[in-house]
């Protein structure tokens with residue numbers, strides 16, 4: 650099942666989404682021995698992520714209220730809205746951290762509603778995470794070596810893969826090679842041996858993105874990736890995001906900095922009181938009276 654030649658040479662998975670990229674450390678999910686299925690005949694090549702009628706209440710509070718939207722492949726799409734609009738809850742519903750009360754989340758043609766975060770990450774839909782406390786006591790290199798196992802539940806499938814023990818050294822070597830590709834891509838080789846807990850806010854964000862990338866995603870969900878990042882590192886992070894987008898990755902970004910959203914996103918989806926108020930290009934969004942009103946009424 651393993652096909653080392655599939656790495657970075659136009660191999661597709663889950664409906665033929667991102668094949669052909671020279672992404673750092675990119676390996677095709679199928680080449681890892683994961684049987685992810687073909688994605689089926691209903692894969693929408695243009696819109697990998699589709700959210701339909703999503704609802705979530707917490708006690709008496711309606712956080713997400715019949716939200717429907719889709720994200721175009723290969724775009725950096727912004728998800729914005731005033732405080733309390735439902736952005737984080739929507740992210741949590743998409744990535745399996747929360748179960749919706751109603752509605753569906755479809756990724757690459759597969760209904761992933763209510764699936765576990767690991768299962769969703771295995772499909773290629775991955776969010777960045779803050780570095781957990783125990784990982785802060787490990788170096789950047791160790792963090793990156795652990796990333797795929799951590800986020801994708803890799804230990805489980807490895808343990809049931811025939812011939813696993815014989816392959817383990819080879820797989821670790823392959824992983825180390827991928828990790829160094831990613832380290833070089835992000836230009837963080839000088840901090841490879843630094844403890845994650847000692848990194849600056851911006852360096853930590855780079856590490857979070859690097860960790861997510863090592864899980865072979867097709868689409869990345871970024872929740873305020875620039876918070877607490879100094880302007881020069883923010884610029885670098887953005888350059889990396891754009892470079893990855895050009896290589897075929899799809900991004901959905903929650904970000905409060907409106908200028909950053911308008912300057913960097915191709916598409917913007919506006920949430921208000923748990924519903925999609927509108928979506929469009931940054932120019933369309935900035936000229937939209939309803940959006941301006943929602944923000945003036947909200948506490949931005």
Ligand SMILES: Nc1ncnc2c1ncn2[C@@H]1O[C@H](COP(=O)(O)OP(=O)(O)OP(=O)(O)O)[C@@H](O)[C@H]1O
Nearest residue numbers: 707710711712730731732733734735736737738739
């Ligand atoms: N676990 C929870 N328990 C109770 N209420 C919650 C919970 N999570 C979110 N909410 C409420 O749901 C609504 C939407 O919250 P959410 O955090 O999704 O909005 P947001 O757009 O991400 O806000 P912000 O921009 O301030 O982070 C808010 O009224 C919030 O108080």
